[in-house]
Amino acid sequence: MTPAPPAPGPPRPSSASPPGAAPRHREGEQGPRVAGEAAERGTERAAQKATHDEGKAQRNGELGDRRGQPAGAHMGGEWHGRIRGGCGPRQRGASSLHLCIRAQEGSIRVSLPGIVNLSTTHARLRQVLVVGEIVDAPPLPCGGAWQWVVTPSEGVRRGTRRILEMLESLLAIGGLVLLRDSVEWEGRSLLKALIKKSALCGEQVHILGCEVSEEEFREGFDSNINSRLVYHDLFRDPLNWSETGETLPGGPLEALRALCRRTHPGPVTIALDSLSWLLLHLPCTTLCQTLHTLSHQDSCRGDSSPGEQVHVLGLLHEELHGPGPLGVLSSLAQTEVTLSGALGQASAHILYRRPQQRPTHQTQWFSILPDFSLELQGGPPLEPQPYPDPRVPSMDPTTHLTFNLRLSKKEREAKDSLTLPFQFSSEKQQALLCPGLGQATSHIFYEPDAYDDLDQEDPDDDLDV
Amino acid sequence: MAAAATCGTGTRSTGSMVVSASRNSVTSFQRRGPRASGTDSGCSRLVSIAGTRPSVRNGQLLVSTGLPALDQLLGGGLAVGTVLLIEEDKYNIYSPLLFKYFLAEGIVTGHTLLVASAKEDPADILQELPAPLLDDNCKKECDEDIYNHKTESNIKMKIAWRYQLLPKMEARPVSSSRFGHYYDVSKRIPQELIEASKWHGFFLPEKISSTLNLEPCSLNHSYIKLLQFIQNIIYEEGFDGSNPQKKQKNILRIGIQNLGSPLWGDDICWTENCDSNHSLTKFLYMLRGLLRSSLSACIITVPTHLIQNKAIIARVTNLSDTVVGLESFIGSEKETNPFYKDYHGLIHIRQIPQLNNLIYDVSDVKDLAFKLKRKLFTIERLHLPPDLSDTVSRSSKQDLAESAKLLGPGCGMTARGKKHLDF
Numbered sequence: 001m002t003p004a005p006p007a008p009g010p011p012r013p014s015s016a017s018p019p020g021a022a023p024r025h026r027e028g029e030q031g032p033r034v035a036g037e038a039a040e041r042g043t044e045r046a047a048q049k050a051t052h053d054e055g056k057a058q059r060n061g062e063l064g065d066r067r068g069q070p071a072g073a074h075m076g077g078e079w080h081g082r083i084r085g086g087c088g089p090r091q092r093g094a095s096s097l098h099l100c101i102r103a104q105e106g107s108i109r110v111s112l113p114g115i116v117n118l119s120t121t122h123a124r125l126r127q128v129l130v131v132g133e134i135v136d137a138p139p140l141p142c143g144g145a146w147q148w149v150v151t152p153s154e155g156v157r158r159g160t161r162r163i164l165e166m167l168e169s170l171l172a173i174g175g176l177v178l179l180r181d182s183v184e185w186e187g188r189s190l191l192k193a194l195i196k197k198s199a200l201c202g203e204q205v206h207i208l209g210c211e212v213s214e215e216e217f218r219e220g221f222d223s224n225i226n227s228r229l230v231y232h233d234l235f236r237d238p239l240n241w242s243e244t245g246e247t248l249p250g251g252p253l254e255a256l257r258a259l260c261r262r263t264h265p266g267p268v269t270i271a272l273d274s275l276s277w278l279l280l281h282l283p284c285t286t287l288c289q290t291l292h293t294l295s296h297q298d299s300c301r302g303d304s305s306p307g308e309q310v311h312v313l314g315l316l317h318e319e320l321h322g323p324g325p326l327g328v329l330s331s332l333a334q335t336e337v338t339l340s341g342a343l344g345q346a347s348a349h350i351l352y353r354r355p356q357q358r359p360t361h362q363t364q365w366f367s368i369l370p371d372f373s374l375e376l377q378g379g380p381p382l383e384p385q386p387y388p389d390p391r392v393p394s395m396d397p398t399t400h401l402t403f404n405l406r407l408s409k410k411e412r413e414a415k416d417s418l419t420l421p422f423q424f425s426s427e428k429q430q431a432l433l434c435p436g437l438g439q440a441t442s443h444i445f446y447e448p449d450a451y452d453d454l455d456q457e458d459p460d461d462d463l464d465v
Numbered sequence: 466m467a468a469a470a471t472c473g474t475g476t477r478s479t480g481s482m483v484v485s486a487s488r489n490s491v492t493s494f495q496r497r498g499p500r501a502s503g504t505d506s507g508c509s510r511l512v513s514i515a516g517t518r519p520s521v522r523n524g525q526l527l528v529s530t531g532l533p534a535l536d537q538l539l540g541g542g543l544a545v546g547t548v549l550l551i552e553e554d555k556y557n558i559y560s561p562l563l564f565k566y567f568l569a570e571g572i573v574t575g576h577t578l579l580v581a582s583a584k585e586d587p588a589d590i591l592q593e594l595p596a597p598l599l600d601d602n603c604k605k606e607c608d609e610d611i612y613n614h615k616t617e618s619n620i621k622m623k624i625a626w627r628y629q630l631l632p633k634m635e636a637r638p639v640s641s642s643r644f645g646h647y648y649d650v651s652k653r654i655p656q657e658l659i660e661a662s663k664w665h666g667f668f669l670p671e672k673i674s675s676t677l678n679l680e681p682c683s684l685n686h687s688y689i690k691l692l693q694f695i696q697n698i699i700y701e702e703g704f705d706g707s708n709p710q711k712k713q714k715n716i717l718r719i720g721i722q723n724l725g726s727p728l729w730g731d732d733i734c735w736t737e738n739c740d741s742n743h744s745l746t747k748f749l750y751m752l753r754g755l756l757r758s759s760l761s762a763c764i765i766t767v768p769t770h771l772i773q774n775k776a777i778i779a780r781v782t783n784l785s786d787t788v789v790g791l792e793s794f795i796g797s798e799k800e801t802n803p804f805y806k807d808y809h810g811l812i813h814i815r816q817i818p819q820l821n822n823l824i825y826d827v828s829d830v831k832d833l834a835f836k837l838k839r840k841l842f843t844i845e846r847l848h849l850p851p852d853l854s855d856t857v858s859r860s861s862k863q864d865l866a867e868s869a870k871l872l873g874p875g876c877g878m879t880a881r882g883k884k885h886l887d888f
Contacts, residue, residue, distance in 0.1 A: 284735045288727035293670060324735045324773045328727055331771065358795060359556050420624060
């Protein structure tokens, strides 16, 4: 591999050598082993890649801390560079992105002035780089040298996109979202996380609180979210005994019906603090019909754009009900989340039932932070495999038989080399298979064998009659 | 040692003689039905209504269910005046498809429709019906399907090379006449067909005003309303022969979706012993009475997997005429079973009615599987039945069914079921 000479083209780094540079740094080395280029031998390199050895390390796609120096050790300074992409043969003229990289202690910030949509320019760049911070930067698969060295800091949240995707995907389909929890894994915090997400998205949020008091429900939310929540309290006085007129007349059913009749346009989220409580106090069929009306309100309105969806979040305690109500509510729900967990880690098994499509499911391990934002985890440290492995090896029908269906290698060879009695050459096969135009009738092709003895005069000469 | 090259061409010609010219496949022999199909039903002793034909076995007037394969399995079609009950699959993906096929067939043949649902608006249901395929399109679909099979198996056959070019054995039940139509599931029915057709819709939330105090009644209020609605339509439009001076006779196709679910106000999916245990059964009994006295056919989908009391399922099955159960593989352990890898679920024909007949009319194939391709919903035999040539006189059809059920992935064809063999 030829040492890459300093390229004449790309602009020279404009900054001085980083402060505190160790004497072993040669001139031109630009600090941390940030590879900004998918290097191919002989291609122009970006200014970041300073040394030959560094280039080699980058080409292997490994972190540049082989020399034992932590990445980002002598950060500082700023340099500009151009990034070329492509792991294949040299791609001159490939799209190049002008980067401005600023290295500071603790993090690397990359900003791309003037470029808005990176994904179209560069297939390799897998994450949109937010100006100021790298959101996520996984190593790229090919032998190229894209490798961002990220030192974790508070600003850098790994997997941010995946967190948003989980909550968003729960709310994406609309309709009824059923959260099934149990005593060990409670679901109210997930409910509150979803409420917070909806409130932050600007939707109206109505809460029907039946199981906990309003103060207890509202704690943990900050004030701007609290101001957006419309709370219908059914906990303090559900049967209206105090007759102060504060509670809703008619009880929970009337409250639900009032929500159905709501005429305010716009997307809305209705959280039912506990469907279990409602199930125990209302006739079940009425509740199902009301839930159905609630979750399909948009269809009654005429055209429903995706932004105008109604989300109904229902919390259901699994142990309180038999298989009947659970089955019915599952069939009514468009998204069903079952909470469980292992070794202190909560997990959600999510089943998406989009209309007219096959249901899909996924499992996410997560934890909820005190401010009701969600954080995804990779899973418990020891996987005790509580769930059946989805990649169950498919059953081999030839196992457990009393006879042998398999061939050994020698047997297979012997079988292949066997000549068959009617093995014709391929031309003759074709001639037999595709009869020509004139051959409307069938033909009999007779080839006398060694044992055939045709005597034209007496066909039955083997008889003793 | 004559190499019989006649076999290939021979079967092909006889095959095409029996099956109509639209299918050029090697099939088992089919009895030719009368050429009555569509509008030219030649039998003069029966009413000639569009889209019906008399059954070859007992002369009963039949309508198509929309799926010719299902027609074949039900003995030619669905008899007029009977109920077809579909037991829904777990996630309710495939039973709406059968429902829509039935309704689309009604639109294409010009029958009147009555759609009742508690979940969706009937107008929306009608918008989602599949588009009918015209004759040459249909042939192209089927041929392309066969062609796909051919190109897939281009591996050279070493021993049976004479059969290389023959098309694969037809695994689907084949109907011998163009009684039913084919539909393209990926397309929607054209709007003008819906507008040209006559249909009545019953959407439960609109018909029932939400009153809290409903006096308990032996029959569910929603069911009462639905029965009254059906009765009115039958009477007003003359399907029961009440207005003989009216125009030409037509068939009323009734479709009721998700009957028995709590959205209809029924408790049977909720608990085992509920007050309204008999609502659904009474409804079915009265509905069948209405149907028997009018020119109508009905399809009902019931979520039997949610019904808690097994006795109710048995009663519902007994009160319906034809019962077809769908079992999809999604979410069950059968999904990863290589035995079932080509299919999406199993279809069980649980009951076939005994109308004007002393014997049941069941097909000999009991294990059927369905597959929803992009454009077509196909029903196929799961595997060929075992060769029982020496015991065919001794085995009855029930034993075949049980042995088919016992066939697992590892036993091959050797299960003999619950029959006691004595030597």
